[in-house]
Amino acid sequence: MGEEPLVRWDWIGRNWPEIQELLADHIIMALVPVVAGLLLALPLGLAGARWRWLYQPTVGTMNVIYSLPSLAVFIVLIPITGLATRATIIVPLTFYAMAVLIPAVVDGLTSVPEHVRQSAVAMGFTPLRRLLRVELPIAVPVVLAGLRVATVSSISLVSVGALVGRGGLGYLFIDGWQRQFPTPIVVGVVLTAILAAVADLLLVVAQRWLTPWSTARSRVREAA
Amino acid sequence: MITFDGVTKRYPDGTVAVDDLSLEVPTGEITVFVGPSGCGKTTSLRMINRMIDPSGGRILLDGVDVTTIDPPTLRRGIGYVIQQAGLFPHRKIVDNVATVPYLLGWDKKKARARAMELLERVGLDLRLAERYPFQLSGGQQQRVGVARALAADPPVLLMDEPFSAVDPIVRASLQEELLRLQAELNKTIVFVTHDIDEAIKLGDRVAVLRVGGRLAQLADPATLLAEPADDFVREFLGRDRGIRRLSFVPGDGLRLRGDLTVPVSAEVSSVRGTAEAWLVVVGDDGGPLGWIAPKDLPDSGTLAEVPAAPYGTFVRGRDSLRSALDAALLSPSGNAVAVDGSGRVVGVATREALDEALARVADGARG
Ligand SMILES: Nc1ncnc2c1ncn2[C@@H]1O[C@H](COP(=O)(O)OP(=O)(O)O)[C@@H](O)[C@H]1O
Numbered sequence A: 001m002g003e004e005p006l007v008r009w010d011w012i013g014r015n016w017p018e019i020q021e022l023l024a025d026h027i028i029m030a031l032v033p034v035v036a037g038l039l040l041a042l043p044l045g046l047a048g049a050r051w052r053w054l055y056q057p058t059v060g061t062m063n064v065i066y067s068l069p070s071l072a073v074f075i076v077l078i079p080i081t082g083l084a085t086r087a088t089i090i091v092p093l094t095f096y097a098m099a100v101l102i103p104a105v106v107d108g109l110t111s112v113p114e115h116v117r118q119s120a121v122a123m124g125f126t127p128l129r130r131l132l133r134v135e136l137p138i139a140v141p142v143v144l145a146g147l148r149v150a151t152v153s154s155i156s157l158v159s160v161g162a163l164v165g166r167g168g169l170g171y172l173f174i175d176g177w178q179r180q181f182p183t184p185i186v187v188g189v190v191l192t193a194i195l196a197a198v199a200d201l202l203l204v205v206a207q208r209w210l211t212p213w214s215t216a217r218s219r220v221r222e223a224a
Numbered sequence B: 001m002i003t004f005d006g007v008t009k010r011y012p013d014g015t016v017a018v019d020d021l022s023l024e025v026p027t028g029e030i031t032v033f034v035g036p037s038g039c040g041k042t043t044s045l046r047m048i049n050r051m052i053d054p055s056g057g058r059i060l061l062d063g064v065d066v067t068t069i070d071p072p073t074l075r076r077g078i079g080y081v082i083q084q085a086g087l088f089p090h091r092k093i094v095d096n097v098a099t100v101p102y103l104l105g106w107d108k109k110k111a112r113a114r115a116m117e118l119l120e121r122v123g124l125d126l127r128l129a130e131r132y133p134f135q136l137s138g139g140q141q142q143r144v145g146v147a148r149a150l151a152a153d154p155p156v157l158l159m160d161e162p163f164s165a166v167d168p169i170v171r172a173s174l175q176e177e178l179l180r181l182q183a184e185l186n187k188t189i190v191f192v193t194h195d196i197d198e199a200i201k202l203g204d205r206v207a208v209l210r211v212g213g214r215l216a217q218l219a220d221p222a223t224l225l226a227e228p229a230d231d232f233v234r235e236f237l238g239r240d241r242g243i244r245r246l247s248f249v250p251g252d253g254l255r256l257r258g259d260l261t262v263p264v265s266a267e268v269s270s271v272r273g274t275a276e277a278w279l280v281v282v283g284d285d286g287g288p289l290g291w292i293a294p295k296d297l298p299d300s301g302t303l304a305e306v307p308a309a310p311y312g313t314f315v316r317g318r319d320s321l322r323s324a325l326d327a328a329l330l331s332p333s334g335n336a337v338a339v340d341g342s343g344r345v346v347g348v349a350t351r352e353a354l355d356e357a358l359a360r361v362a363d364g365a366r367g
């Protein structure tokens, strides 16, 4: 393959509709777990912040799950969710997202200064209203920092799914590798990187917009 | 009126934070709870708005046992200010101040208008309204905390070491501000501090607590200084108790002499013959210009050409004996110039007059 150029633009042109499809599939499989993970992490994180004894077991379990090789989990799930289905990818990635987001939610809630919480109580907030109007909003910067990590890692992990037949842009790696043909590999890498960068940028913009009051950039970096 | 009726608080770990506390906090006055760290001040305060419930005894708010009132409802009627201000970092200053009005369901416009009014009242620049708390200094945040506590015009205000975390100069101005506000608003205030000077400066009445949550003494500041109930209170009051007590003795009782003043337009020759060692020169507007010693005067001219020595004044009818004494110590004559509210000289309190007044105070201390 010595004479082969790194990128063959004509191949990209011919396969563009298919690339787009893979990209869309990748986005869905990467983001559904993050959204689902966030929705699940909120109540679990709330419980972990309220009942501290719950926190360590939950995070411990999540860390164990996080440490499992993704490929192994995909393979284990195939009999349940089916070969080459989105669910086979989305379910484990949801757990990975939760492993990052539950601690983020707990850290976010515990980042609410005690004197702020106390003054909310003293002014006559009911517990629910205090949670919704004071504690969760103040937790947002830390949760968003966790969301950035979860999103980027989810985008990169989807590709592994190609080994079990459903990996979004990851398919291009397998395809290029099997055919000793670099163009799809380059396209896959570049698109994955752009996707991750765009998603991260959107979250940073969201953070600036949602929390103009946050001076806690250092705290956010720490949590990330 | 807030009534503590045999109130005890025992925490689950067995700590007795407050022990059989009975006292009354009169309506429209500042009652200060003071005592060393850990003596149960915060616990006592928080039992009033039910952030903590007592394990024994009752707390009555205008005769109603507070434990019969739903906590959020109770708290919306009681302002609360704490040391770090406790402002909501994610809300603009104006919305922080409007917190309780929002909770009470006021419409947004009315709540914000009220908040602006209060910001002005506590002496804050209205341009700060649209900022976030982190953009304010500690002293400014504390003022916002006070404004927020007053927003829904609660009759009762609880303040837990509100000025302890700011530097002494800012603290002094916040204290003045509180006294000024209180003169307008007449709230029933319970103020907690570990600083006895603050307690004496702010309190209409001061409750000294000892560790273990027992009341050591409840008295107005002058009585506290003059007659500490026991060694604990005496020690807690610290040094210079006698001098500090003079702050609470009105300067009115001082005998004034009217014959020691001389107009600035007078000829030197007309005063040189007097037997007095010192005379105070009075300007055309009635205000004091300084002291002169007749025996050192030049041969001719008017007093306007004579350099006058420094002087100190106290306002008759307003300032304390301590101020008068201070004024006397500021002039070489050792006498204090008494002025009226507009700064016009009304007489001179001589060393002899001060001595008599001090003797009366000392007499009072004897029994
Ligand atoms: N939640 C709690 N559990 C157990 N002990 C407490 C609790 N809160 C306060 N205490 C104890 O009660 C005593 C009084 O505390 P506090 O009212 O905070 O005192 P102060 O405000 O005068 O410093 C202290 O000994 C303190 O350690």
Ligand SMILES: [Mg+2]
Pocket (backbone or CB within 6 Å): B041, B042, B043
């Ligand atoms: Mg305290």
